[in-house]
Amino acid sequence: MTGATAAAASRPAADDATPLLRVEDVSVRFGGVVALDGLSFDVPRGSICGLIGPNGAGKTTMFNVVSRVYEASSGRVLLDGQDLLRLPAHRIASVGVARTFQNIALFPTMTVLDNITVGAHSRGSGGWVSAALRLGTRRNDAAARADAMALLDRLGLASLALRPVAGLPFGTMKRIELARAMAARPKLLLLDEPANGLTHSEVDELGSVIRTLRDDFALSVLLVEHHMKMVMGISDRVTVLDFGRRIADGTPAQVQRDPAVIAAYLGGDVHRDGDGSDRG
C-alpha cells in the first residue's frame, strides 16, 4: 500500500475469525479533492475500533461511505463478506449497520419515543394497506414501543419518552441518536463523535455505556472521536487516518507511540509520501 509506515506494518496478526467489517482499498474523490485514498482496515468481531486523525483526515467521509451516504470511487466494504457498496442506503440497516451523526440528525417534530421506533423500522413489518386497515399494527406497534422504551430506560431517557425532540439539550439528543441506532439491533454500530459537546463526567459515562452495549448486544463498534482519552480508553484497536490514508493501525498503546501519528497530530516533519498542502 502506498504511504504505508512502519507502524502499519506492525499491526497484529489477523484474528482467527474473519473480521465483521473489512474496508478494502476505498477511495473517494470530490471533484479534484481526494478525501479517501486507497483506505483499508478491518473491524474485528465484537471489538471497539477507534478511527482517529486530524480534522479533514477523512473519518466522517469513511462513515458516510460505509452507511452509503457518499458514493465511493473505488474499493469494497465487506460486512460479513457482503459488499455494502452494492446496497442502497435504506438497505444498510437491515443487513446490520446503524450509525449516529456528528451533527444531530434526529426527527425534530417527533417524540423521543417515536424517534426510537423509527430506528427499528428495518425490523418492523406491516406495509401501507395493513397500516390503513389496522391489520396487526396494534400488536406490532406495542412491541416496537416496548422495545424502544427498554432502550430509553437503559440510556436514562425514559422520562423524556413523550417529549418532542426539538428543544432538548445537545447531549440528550446525542444519546437519543445512540438509542435510535441501537433500536435497529445492528451488528456494526458507527458512532460519529459521540462525545462531542459532552461534559467530562458524561464522556466517562458514555465510554462505559458503549462498552456495556457492545457486551450485551454482541456489537462491533467503529468510533470516530476527537476525545483522545475516551478513544484510547475504550478502543481495542485504533486506526489513524491522515489525508485520507491510513498512517497507523494497532492497539491504543502502539498507536500512541507511533512516530507518524505523533507527527500528524503535532505537525512534525516525519516523511510522508505525497504530502498535500491543501488541508482545510
Added chain:
Amino acid sequence: MKTRVVLEGSRAHRLWQGAGLALAVLVALALPLLSSDFRIGQFSLVIAYAVAVLGLNLVTGFTGQVSLGHGAFFGLGAYTTAILVTDHGWAWAATVPVAALLGLALGFVVGIPALRLHGLYLAVITLAVGVAFPVVVSQPVGLALGTGGVAGKTVQVSWDKPAWFGLDVSDRGWTFIVMAAIAGVLFWLATGLVRSRMGRAMVALRDNGTAAAIAGIWPAEVKTVAFAISALYGAVGGCLYLLTTPIVSPATVGFTITLLFITAMVLGGAATVSGAWIGGIAMVFLPYYTAEWAGQIPVLRELTDQPGLFANVIYGLILIVFIYFVPAGLVPLLTRLRTRFLVIVPPEAAAGPTPSGSDTTPGAPDGGLAGPSPAIGGPVTAAGDHDLSHDPGPPARAMAPPRGSSQEERT
C-alpha cells in the same frame, strides 16, 4: 384542573373514542334533519373538499412533499365520474373505484420526480400538472374523451331516500349522510395510516431524509406512495363533489382550487388528519360569509355599488391574521388545549410508574408527560442522575439479548 392521563387502548381511551364517534354520527344525522336543503348542499361540499384536503395533508403535511397539482387530482376524479355517468350510464358508486385507481396511478407518476427533486423544483413540476390539467380537458384531446371542453361537463346524480331509512330527511339530506359515511371511512383509513409504522416513516422522511434512509426507510417508496394516496383522496373528493354540483368545468378544477386546498390545509393544520375538516369548512363558508360581510360594510357601500368585490380582500385579511396568530393551524392548537386536561399516552411509555390494572391515573405519572418537569429544565440534565453503566432497568423491561428475541416482531 388536573390533567387526566389515559393509556392508549385502555378502557378509558376506548370510551373517549366511542364518545367522539357517537358525537360525529350524531352531527352527521342531525345536520340534515335541522338544515335547509341549501345548507345541506353546503355541508355536502364541505365533505367533498375535506376529503381532497386530507389527501394534500398526507403528502405535504405529513410527508413534506410540496404538491401544487392537487386540483388536477380533484379534477381527474370529477371528470372520470362525470363522463362515466353521463356518457356511459354508470352508477355513481361504480365510477368511484375507477376514479380512485386513476388518481392513484396519476399520483404515482407525479410522485416520480419527487425522487430527485425537492422544495421549489418539485413544486414547479407539480404546478405544471396542476396548470396543464384544465387546459388539457378544454382542448380537443379532452373533448374527444367527452370532457365537454370549456363549457364543462354536466352530470345528473340524484338519489331518492330509501324507504328503510327511518329518519325524516330530504333526498339531499340522504345524499349528505351517504357522503359523510364514505368520508368517515376515508378518514378512518388515513388515521390508521399516519399512526402506523409507515406513517412514522412519512414524518421521518419529512424531518430528515438522510436519517430516515439510514433507519431503513426507502425514500422512493414512501414519496411515490404518499403522492399516490394523496391523489386517490383528491380524486375521490372530485367524485363526491359531483354529488353536490351538477357540473364540472375547467374553471372548477383550475389552479385556484389548488391554492384553496393549500390554504385549507394550512388553516386546519398541515400534519393532521382532522384538520382537513376545518379546511373543508373554511373553503365553503369563509368565501360565503366574507361575500355577505363585504355587502354590509357601510364605507364600501358608498365607495362602490359592487361591494361583493371586496370579499376576497376580507378573505385575505382573515387568512393573514389567522396565519399570524395560529401558524400551525387550528387542530394543533385545539390539541394543545386538550392536553391540558386529557393526555393520551401509549401504555409502554407509562408502564413503570402506572399501577397495573388501572386505566386512568390522575396526574402525570412521570416527568415529561405533561406540565413542566424538573428533569428537563436544566442544562444537560438528561444525562442526569442516572448511572448508566450500572442501571439495569426494571426487570420487566430488561433488554432483550441482541439478535433473536427481537425477531418476534418479524414473524
